[in-house]
Amino acid sequence: MKKIIVLLFILCVCVSAYTQNKQPNVLFIAIDDLNDWIEPLGGNKQAITPNMDKFTKQGAMVFKNAVCAAPICGPSRSAILSGFLPSTSGVYGNAHDMVFSDVVKKNATLPEYFSKNGYHTLSNGKMFHKHGTKNGKTDFGAWAFDEFARGRRYNNDKADPKFLTSSKGGIINGKKSPEFKDKKSKLSWGPTKDSFEETVDYAVADWATKQLFMSVGFIKPHLPWFVPKEFFDLYNVDEIEDVIVKEDDLEDITNAEGKPLFKPTGEYKWIQKHGLGKEATRAYLANISFVDKCLGMVMDALEKSDHADNTIVVVWGDHGWHLGEKLRYLKNTLWAEAVKPPLMVRVPGMNKTIYCEKPVSLLDLYPTLVSLCDLPKKKNIEGHDFSKLLKNSKATWEYPGLTVSTAGTSVLTEAYHYIQYVSGEEELYNVKKDPREWNNLAHNKLYSKVINDLKKWVPKKRANPKKEHYQKPKNYVDADQDPTIKTTRKLSELE
Numbered sequence: 001m002k003k004i005i006v007l008l009f010i011l012c013v014c015v016s017a018y019t020q021n022k023q024p025n026v027l028f029i030a031i032d033d034l035n036d037w038i039e040p041l042g043g044n045k046q047a048i049t050p051n052m053d054k055f056t057k058q059g060a061m062v063f064k065n066a067v068c069a070a071p072i073c074g075p076s077r078s079a080i081l082s083g084f085l086p087s088t089s090g091v092y093g094n095a096h097d098m099v100f101s102d103v104v105k106k107n108a109t110l111p112e113y114f115s116k117n118g119y120h121t122l123s124n125g126k127m128f129h130k131h132g133t134k135n136g137k138t139d140f141g142a143w144a145f146d147e148f149a150r151g152r153r154y155n156n157d158k159a160d161p162k163f164l165t166s167s168k169g170g171i172i173n174g175k176k177s178p179e180f181k182d183k184k185s186k187l188s189w190g191p192t193k194d195s196f197e198e199t200v201d202y203a204v205a206d207w208a209t210k211q212l213f214m215s216v217g218f219i220k221p222h223l224p225w226f227v228p229k230e231f232f233d234l235y236n237v238d239e240i241e242d243v244i245v246k247e248d249d250l251e252d253i254t255n256a257e258g259k260p261l262f263k264p265t266g267e268y269k270w271i272q273k274h275g276l277g278k279e280a281t282r283a284y285l286a287n288i289s290f291v292d293k294c295l296g297m298v299m300d301a302l303e304k305s306d307h308a309d310n311t312i313v314v315v316w317g318d319h320g321w322h323l324g325e326k327l328r329y330l331k332n333t334l335w336a337e338a339v340k341p342p343l344m345v346r347v348p349g350m351n352k353t354i355y356c357e358k359p360v361s362l363l364d365l366y367p368t369l370v371s372l373c374d375l376p377k378k379k380n381i382e383g384h385d386f387s388k389l390l391k392n393s394k395a396t397w398e399y400p401g402l403t404v405s406t407a408g409t410s411v412l413t414e415a416y417h418y419i420q421y422v423s424g425e426e427e428l429y430n431v432k433k434d435p436r437e438w439n440n441l442a443h444n445k446l447y448s449k450v451i452n453d454l455k456k457w458v459p460k461k462r463a464n465p466k467k468e469h470y471q472k473p474k475n476y477v478d479a480d481q482d483p484t485i486k487t488t489r490k491l492s493e494l495e
Ligand SMILES: [Ca+2]
Pocket: 032, 033, 072, 073, 222, 318, 319
C-alpha cells in the first residue's frame, strides 16, 4: 500500500491540506441498500458481519434511529451530498438528476465544499446515483471530486445459472417454469461462479487500500443478490429464522372510509407461494457478509496506515429494505424498515461502541463533517450539525428525523413515528411500545395532540422536480462519464 498521501473522505474525501494544518482526513463509506441486519444494530441476529462489529468496538458511535432523507438511492444520496431535502431540491426519484436543481446550481455539494476549502477529494464506487446526460454519456457524479475512479469487473453480476432464483425470469434454484414468472418484479439471488476477487466491490475496496482513502461506495446488498458462493455458505438455509411478519399488518392503515391503503406486493406473494422466505433472507444476509468483508479490507488498510489516528470514518447505508415486513420486499416506503439506514461514525479518540438514540439524518452529515473538520460554516443547507452528539450521545437534540418521498413525509422521534402521505392519509406508531410498528394510532383521538405537534415538521412546500432527463447509455458499465458537467461547476462561484 502506498503510504503517502492520504486521504480521505468520503464521499468525499480528502486531504491535501492535511499535512499543513492537522485537519482530519475523512473516509466516507456508502453501502447500497443495507438495512439494520448487521451485528452493531442487531436487526437480524443471524447476520455475520465481523468487520462492522470490529469497527464499532474499536471505537464508533452507532446511531440506532438515524433516518435517510429519502428512502431510495438517487434522492437519498442527492440529499446527503447537496445538503437539501427532496422537498427543497425537487429530487424525489431516481430519474431526477440534482445537477438541474436550482439550489444545487448555486451551492457547492459536500465534496465540492471540501475542495473549495483545501481538501483533496477522491471517490470510487457508487457515491452519487447515475444519470444519462444530453451527450449520451453517464453522470456518475465525477464532477464533484478532485479525483474519481470506478472499480469495475465485467462478469461478476451474474449468478451461476444452476443456482439462480429470479422472480422476473420465472426461475427457482435454476429451474425454469412459467408459473414462477412475475415480470414486474426484480427479485433475484444466487451464488456467482466468480470469486470474491472478481467482484466490483472487491475492486473498489482494493483501490481504497492502495490509495488510502476517500469516499467509497459499495453496491451490495443492492439487487441482484449475486455474490460468490462462500458467502451463501456462511448460512445454512434450513436453519434460517423466518422474518417476523404480521399477516394483517396493513389492515389498520386505511383512509377515512376505512379502506386499506396498501396491499401485499406481488413479490411478497411470489415468495410466500413458493416457500422462498428463508432463501430470500439467506441471500440478503450473504450479500451483507460479502460487503462486510469489503469494508474490512478498507478498515484494515486504514489501521495499518499512518492516518488511523487522524481520520474520521463514516459508514452509512443510503436507506433500509423490507424483507417481508409490511408484506413486501423492497425499499422506497415511509415505514421504519426503509427510512432507517445504518449510520456509524468514528472520530479520532473513540475506543468503544457508543449507541445514540437521537433521530439524526444522513442529511446532517454535511454540516457535521464541516464542523468536525473546522471548515467555515456552510450557509443555506438544511441538515443540523450533530457533532455535539459525538461527544455526548445524550446531548439535547431537538430535531426529528425527516424522510421525504414521492408518497409523503416520515417524521421520526425517539417516541413516535408519524407518516403523512401527499394524499392526506396518516399513520402514527408508538415506537417505544410498538417497535415493529404494527399498531397504527392515527385514527385514535387520544393522539391528536401528538399528531398535531409532529405534523408541524412536514415540509410545507414540495419543490417541483426539473423535467430535464436523459436516457442512460445502454451499457452504463462501460459508458464514459460526462466530463462537461464539471465545467459548469465553478467552485469559486458556488456558495
Ligand atoms: Ca440504495
